[in-house]
């Protein structure tokens with residue numbers, strides 16, 4: 367087993383692979399920081415991240431190694447209101463416990479490999495994806511598109527807004543009479 371101290375092995379193929387063997391003989395409670403910084407990361411077609419930044423703290427516990435990370439990165443999303451692409455800052459945390467003994471493995475933790483080499487790429491990818499909003503908006507007050515002419519209402523009023531409101535209930539609808547009550 368080769369013990370590589372310090373920073374992660376930042377090869378492009380495995381940017382999140384860590385050799386944690388050097389932590390095993392250390393006292394319980396000792397820990398080590400692994401900072402991560404990447405201009406651009408391409409996981410697969412579904413996820414690409416820019417300005418990736420974060421830190422992982424690996425701590426020696428009685429059962430094994432505890433990994434606690436804080437990460438953030440930019441990703442490009444499409445606003446559901448105005449349909450424009452925009453840059454969204456994701457930020458997420460991860461906590462994973464790797465245990466020495468097979469009998470201590472359960473659904474909440476993992477078996478520490480014999481060589482203490484761990485690749486957290488899968489966690490990073492999954493946790494980043496979980497932070498992507500289901501209905502992304504470019505900004506809280508995005509006005510969206512006009513339902514009549516399709517104009518971007520963030521750029522100005524196309525004049526259809528009141529008309530669209532008035533036409534909420536078509537005249538031939540059985541509820542048309544309700545309009546007079548409002």
Ligand SMILES: [Zn+2]
Pocket residue numbers: 445446447448449450503504505508509510
């Ligand atoms: Zn928008």
Ligand SMILES: [Zn+2]
Pocket residue numbers: 512513514515516517524525526527
């Ligand atoms: Zn319009």
